[in-house]
Amino acid sequence: MSENSSVQPSLQKRRFPFRLYFEPRLEEPPRWYPVAVSLGAILFALIIGGILIKLAGGDPIRSYIHIAEASFGSVGVLSDTIVKATPILLTSLACSIAFRMRLWNIGAEGQFIMGAFGASAIVLTPVLPANTPAWIFIPVMILAGMLAGALWGLIPGLLKAFFNVNEIISSLMMNYIAIAWVNFWVFAVWTEGGFQMTRQFPKNAWLPRLLDYAKAIPLFRGLTTHLGLVLGIVAAVILWFIIYRSRWGYEIRLIGDNPRAAQYAGINITRNVVLVMMLSGALAGLGGMSEVTGVVHRLQTSPVAAGYGFTGIIVAWLAKLNPLVAILVSILFGALILAGREIQPSGVPKMIQGVILVCLIASDFLLRYRIRVVRTGEES
Amino acid sequence: METNHSNQMDLSLVEKDSLFIEMHGIVKRFPGVLANDHVDFDLRRGEIHALLGENGAGKSTLMDVLAGLYQPESGTIKVKDTVVNFSSPRDAIRAGIGMVHQHFMLVPSQTVTENILLGLDRPRFRLNLKDYDQEIADLGERFGLKVDPRAKIWQLSVGEQQRVEILKMLYRGTDILIMDEPTAVLAPQEIEDLFKTLRAMVAEGKSIVFISHKLQEVMAISDRVTVLRKGRVTAAGLSTRLTTRQELARQMVGRDVVFFLEKKPAKPGEVVLDIKEVSAENDKGLHALNGVSLNVRAGEIVGLAGVAGNGQRELAQVITGLRKCTAGKLFLHGQSITNRSALFGILRGIAHVPEDRTLVGTSPNLSVTDNIIMKKYRQSPIARSGMLNMPVATKFANQLRGDYDIVVPNVETPVRLLSGGNLQRVILAREISGQPSLLVAVQPTRGLDVGAIEGVHRLLLAQRDAGAATLLISEELEELLSLSDRVFVVYEGRIMGEVQIGGSEPSSGLIETVGLMMTGTPLEQIRQGEAERHV
Numbered sequence: 018m019s020e021n022s023s024v025q026p027s028l029q030k031r032r033f034p035f036r037l038y039f040e041p042r043l044e045e046p047p048r049w050y051p052v053a054v055s056l057g058a059i060l061f062a063l064i065i066g067g068i069l070i071k072l073a074g075g076d077p078i079r080s081y082i083h084i085a086e087a088s089f090g091s092v093g094v095l096s097d098t099i100v101k102a103t104p105i106l107l108t109s110l111a112c113s114i115a116f117r118m119r120l121w122n123i124g125a126e127g128q129f130i131m132g133a134f135g136a137s138a139i140v141l142t143p144v145l146p147a148n149t150p151a152w153i154f155i156p157v158m159i160l161a162g163m164l165a166g167a168l169w170g171l172i173p174g175l176l177k178a179f180f181n182v183n184e185i186i187s188s189l190m191m192n193y194i195a196i197a198w199v200n201f202w203v204f205a206v207w208t209e210g211g212f213q214m215t216r217q218f219p220k221n222a223w224l225p226r227l228l229d230y231a232k233a234i235p236l237f238r239g240l241t242t243h244l245g246l247v248l249g250i251v252a253a254v255i256l257w258f259i260i261y262r263s264r265w266g267y268e269i270r271l272i273g274d275n276p277r278a279a280q281y282a283g284i285n286i287t288r289n290v291v292l293v294m295m296l297s298g299a300l301a302g303l304g305g306m307s308e309v310t311g312v313v314h315r316l317q318t319s320p321v322a323a324g325y326g327f328t329g330i331i332v333a334w335l336a337k338l339n340p341l342v343a344i345l346v347s348i349l350f351g352a353l354i355l356a357g358r359e360i361q362p363s364g365v366p367k368m369i370q371g372v373i374l375v376c377l378i379a380s381d382f383l384l385r386y387r388i389r390v391v392r393t394g395e396e397s
Numbered sequence: 398m399e400t401n402h403s404n405q406m407d408l409s410l411v412e413k414d415s416l417f418i419e420m421h422g423i424v425k426r427f428p429g430v431l432a433n434d435h436v437d438f439d440l441r442r443g444e445i446h447a448l449l450g451e452n453g454a455g456k457s458t459l460m461d462v463l464a465g466l467y468q469p470e471s472g473t474i475k476v477k478d479t480v481v482n483f484s485s486p487r488d489a490i491r492a493g494i495g496m497v498h499q500h501f502m503l504v505p506s507q508t509v510t511e512n513i514l515l516g517l518d519r520p521r522f523r524l525n526l527k528d529y530d531q532e533i534a535d536l537g538e539r540f541g542l543k544v545d546p547r548a549k550i551w552q553l554s555v556g557e558q559q560r561v562e563i564l565k566m567l568y569r570g571t572d573i574l575i576m577d578e579p580t581a582v583l584a585p586q587e588i589e590d591l592f593k594t595l596r597a598m599v600a601e602g603k604s605i606v607f608i609s610h611k612l613q614e615v616m617a618i619s620d621r622v623t624v625l626r627k628g629r630v631t632a633a634g635l636s637t638r639l640t641t642r643q644e645l646a647r648q649m650v651g652r653d654v655v656f657f658l659e660k661k662p663a664k665p666g667e668v669v670l671d672i673k674e675v676s677a678e679n680d681k682g683l684h685a686l687n688g689v690s691l692n693v694r695a696g697e698i699v700g701l702a703g704v705a706g707n708g709q710r711e712l713a714q715v716i717t718g719l720r721k722c723t724a725g726k727l728f729l730h731g732q733s734i735t736n737r738s739a740l741f742g743i744l745r746g747i748a749h750v751p752e753d754r755t756l757v758g759t760s761p762n763l764s765v766t767d768n769i770i771m772k773k774y775r776q777s778p779i780a781r782s783g784m785l786n787m788p789v790a791t792k793f794a795n796q797l798r799g800d801y802d803i804v805v806p807n808v809e810t811p812v813r814l815l816s817g818g819n820l821q822r823v824i825l826a827r828e829i830s831g832q833p834s835l836l837v838a839v840q841p842t843r844g845l846d847v848g849a850i851e852g853v854h855r856l857l858l859a860q861r862d863a864g865a866a867t868l869l870i871s872e873e874l875e876e877l878l879s880l881s882d883r884v885f886v887v888y889e890g891r892i893m894g895e896v897q898i899g900g901s902e903p904s905s906g907l908i909e910t911v912g913l914m915m916t917g918t919p920l921e922q923i924r925q926g927e928a929e930r931h932v
Binding site: 260262264266274275277278280281282284285338 | 468717719738740741743744759760763767772780
């Protein structure tokens with residue numbers, strides 16, 4: 018954009034024989050195009066990752082094979098991948114529905130922790146006696162977890178709806194309150210012999226795992242995949258129907274895209290802000306419940322508050338806020354987390370994760386713009 | 398820059414008709430469209446050169462190329478005999494070319510001064526806005542652009558916002574101002590003010606490109622005119638003194654244009670909308686409506702005439718439940734709708750074609766189908782106990798697409814990809830297909846081309862003949878007088894009077910009466926004056 022380029026380009030010598038032009042797309046690209054772009058972005062990221070591995074003195078091809086094996090290579094590791102993916106899936110669903118309405122709920126982490134707390138309270142208070150059968154225990158815990166999460170979403174929702182308080186700040190702050198709150202109960206009230214954890218839940222308060230059925234089906238031996246996966250997938254399917262096929266979902270999409278048009282169509286925005294924040298919180302809360310009853314089996318801040326609520330934000334975006342796509346992206350993320358630990362506790366795998374993310378997010382540009390290559394000779 | 402400028406002023410004395418701009422063989426292609434096909438265009442110093450053509454003829458594209466927004470595939474641009482190649486609007490502004498777009502590029506929450514200074518190098522550090530306020534007020538004074546430098550953009554009417562855009566360009570010292578359909582958003586009085594400003598600019602040696610599809614205005618304001626049709630020049634640089642309206646119309650559309658509408662006599666029925674002494678405030682909290690009373694009967698079109706910003710927008714919002722009124726009552730079929738929700742009105746058959754089709758009337762990233770069901774998704778058969786019946790919705794959208802001539806590849810297309818005319822048809826299809834008992838249409842033809850306007854007029858008349866009550870709020874006097882059966886005139890939130898329009902072409906006396914009311918003379922006074930003259 019220098020003076021001479023604008024005034025007398027003919028005198029300027031061009032070093033490159035080609036020029037790139039970016040033009041906004043004026044029509045919708047075909048359906049396969051976004052998929053191809055995403056795959057291309059991942060491939061591109063893997064090539065960069067390969068260079069990184071090479072620079073670090075490793076063998077890229079062998080490392081990649083190792084990563085694939087470490088996350089999908091056998092039924093066992095696949096199961097571990099899925100266990101990692103389950104909480105991410107539920108928090109990403111929580112974020113998708115809120116983001117759909119352009120409600121920036123950054124509080125999925127806190128709602129997740131509160132969900133874990135709500136479910137644990139059923140066992141630890143105790144609301145139900147320890148010998149309650151699983152078929153009563155689990156549904157009650159699911160409800161408690163979702164309610165606690167919904168409550169945590171309701172507070173920033175009400176603040177936003179009635180006082181126009183920025184939900185990004187309020188929901189983010191609610192995360193810290195949730196962690197402190199749960200720490201209080203874990204450290205003081207429900208502590209097991211002074212440790213920073215509660216006692217283990219009775220077996221009938223655990224979500225059923227595949228290994229529970231190993232006697233009938235030997236293949237399931239040692240597989241820790243739990244009912245939370247089913248909860249997540251059912252939630253994703255229901256959410257898809259809500260967003261794309263229900264009247265409420267239509268209102269959510271309309272408010273998200275153009276609030277003034279929604280108002281003009283007679284839609285009550287205030288009520289929807291509150292409801293969507295509650296639904297978002299309930300989904301994250303369900304994730305917390307699933308994690309505490311399916312994996313940890315006790316309430317403890319460190320493995321529960323592992324940042325799933327924040328990973329959910331990224332996954333929701335990568336899935337373009339589509340709940341069904343979120344299932345696939347969550348599994349990919351579960352694999353990345355698991356395989357990363359397999360190769361190196363920190364460092365290169367995290368870098369590759371980062372590169373993949375940046376490439377995927379950057380590839381969005383290609384969906385909105387067209388690139389035209391022009392030979393400089395042709396211009397004049 | 399300064400010395401350069403004065404040098405050229407001297408040159409102009411020698412060479413009176415010197416060319417500011419020469420565009421030669423401009424080609425600009427968009428996916429599937431050849432927007433400019435080897436277009437030539439030139440602009441002389443101190444002239445107003447109109448660029449005339451229907452919507453989609455390539456006028457705006459050509460000027461976007463000149464203003465550095467697009468790079469042409471081929472062709473050359475010369476500014477003051479120097480070949481230029483703009484890679485951004487900044488380059489164009491540096492060369493003295495500024496453009497005022499149809500959609501304004503202003504920051505709503507900032508003041509007029511802040512918007513004008515935005516993107517400039519000064520003030521460097523300390524924002525001593527007061528000095529700049531004065532400077533901008535003075536600049537406005539010089540060119541007859543009245544606007545309060547300290548007002549926030551969102552508080553301004555569309556006409557005032559346009560003045561800010563012009564000031565922005567003048568402040569940057571542009572010699573060549575491109576105005577993209579500047580009158581589309583203005584009321585007659587504002588148009589007159591704009592024309593004065595443009596003439597003042599020309600008198601100072603600046604040149605103006607005036608993009609329009611309104612023949613009348615082109616003839617009134619411009620020195621020369623270039624006509625585009627489907628990306629090609631059909632008439633280049635004709636002097637407006639040597640041509641006629643009919644000739645230009647033929648060049649523009651390639652067929653004869655119908656200027657007047659045939660319509661059947663109205664058969665007014667019962668009163669559908671009854672507004673009694675309604676008052677309301679505008680966004681600034683000032684009185685926008687002061688005791689407005691009017692009524693609309695079934696089977697008639699009632700027009701509301703007035704200069705922009707005299708309460709028309711607020712009245713439409715009060716009727717459709719988007720704004721609360723502070724006094725008075727409204728009745729629909731005898732039932733009170735005073736300060737009820739928008740939904741209350743929608744469910745009782747109030748349809749609304751809003752003033753702003755992109756900001757209010759449609760949702761850009763949702764599909765044509767989603768936009769068409771906006772008022773119907775609550776009711777059977779599209780709603781099915783909380784769920785949406787998508788096959789029915791799609792079928793409905795496809796049916797309207799055919800009936801209302803909406804040109805889209807399919808109904809899943811997001812409406813942000815639609816042209817202005819098609820977008821307006823989506824809104825009209827949605828609002829009219831519900832067979833409303835009352836249609837509130839605000840500027841339904843704004844920014845449409847001649848053919849599309851005719852289509853909208855036919856739709857509105859068909860509605861009337863089918864027994865609907867229509868309140869037509871428009872700033873196009875010609876449109877109001879040719880469509881309406883009765884016209885109310887509003888001025889500063891008060892009704893100045895009501896006139897009956899016969900089936901025939903409105904007389905010049907009638908137009909004069911309406912014009913007087915629009916400038917603030919109540920009807921009784923006009924009648925009195927006439928009576929006195931006769932005595």
